[in-house]
Amino acid sequence: MTDEIAAADAAGLERSCSSGATAGGSARGAPDGSARGAPDGIIQAPSSRGIERIEARFHGNGFEPHRHDTYAIGLTLSGVQTFQYRGAARASLPGNVIVLHPDEVHDGAAGTDDGLRYRMLYLPPERLIEAAGGSRGLPFVPDPIIADAGFRQCLTEALDDLEAEPQDLLLDDLIGRIATSLWHHADGKGSVAGTPRAQQAVLRCRDYLQANSERVVSSEELEEVSGFDRYTTARQFRKLLGTSPHRYLVMRRLDRAKVLLSQGGSLADIAADTGFADQAHFTRHFKKTFGMTPGRWMALRRSA
Incomplete structure (x- = not known):
């Protein structure tokens, strides 16, 4: 499958996102690996440490405006992706990397009648915090379309096999390389990591929200968990994880x-x-x- 993705770099790269579907490796399509003649569909790999990986095929409009609480990072395998992001129309072509920041609204569509095929991973912000040893906040990459052969190769490896979870050692290496690439292309104004006390407070709140996601959680509860007032809790949570507790x-x-x-x-x-x-x-x-x-x-x- 690595050869298939590498070959597709010369044929069509895209952008943004989606989620969900059954695990699987290769997708049905035209002999050149494009989405032409193939039905629209989504394939999802097994989740690893909260990281989702998908392959999607679309014709026309794929997604209405929406946003995630993760980084969306990916490669287009064929076609042209057009999307609105941070107030501008974007178009990604073969050979580029796509990076969308948490909580940034975007849509997505195939830019030609041939359709669109791409692979994407959704990286929780806390994985980047861990990769930096807690010494940095979140990188912000201002340009969502990047030409970077090393970054592309890293994503090719990460998105190669959608039938199985990556082994721990490989996943550690990939997360570290992705983090390095994101900071390389960041604008230098990434969020500040915060004090160790604030980081630990946010992580306690994260765990509490995960454990109680099926019910309403009050601000008073998070104040008790974090040890900060509700406004400091919300501010530190967004600074570290890129989104609000709610x-x-x-x-x-x-x-x-x-x-x-x-x-x-x-x-x-x-x-x-x-x-x-x-x-x-x-x-x-x-x-x-x-x-x-x-x-x-x-x-x-x-x-x-």
Whole structure:
């Protein structure tokens, strides 16, 4: 599969994101590996340390405006990706790397009638904090489209085999190299890591939110967990993890919802089981986060 991705670098690179589907390595398509003649679909690899990896194929508009709480970093295998990001229209061509920052709104579409095929990984901000030993905050890469052969090779290795989880030693190496590449292209104004006390407070809040994602968590609870007042807690949380405590909580609910969707659960039952007020509330948050409804997500998953 590495040869397939390397060959695709000469044929078409894209941009942004998606989530969800069954694990798998190669995707159906034209003999040249493009999305031409292939149905739209999404393939998802097994998750490793919270890192999701996907392959997607789209024609026309793939995603409506949405945002993630992770970095979205990837390679286009064929086609041209057009997307809106930070107030500007973007177009990514073969040979580039795509980097989207947490909580930045973006959409995505195929720029030609031939369609679009790409691979993407979604990297939780805390993995970058760990890679820097807690000495740095989060890098901000101002240009979402990057020409960097070394970065591209690293992502090729990370996105090579979607059928299995990377071994620990390989994953450690890839995270470290990705972190180095992101800081190399960052604008020098990345977030400050914060004091060790603040970092530990945020990580305690993160763990608490993960453990209690199916219910409403109050500001008073996080004050107790963090040892800071609610405003300092929220500020330090965003500084370290790139998003707010509330959005982090909602994202963990949606992560669980995707698992239940893949198991065939009904929307109403999933909404109740994951802490949403009702099916409409769940659907609204799903679409805002992934750029499509749960129904379309499931249809793409089945077609992959």
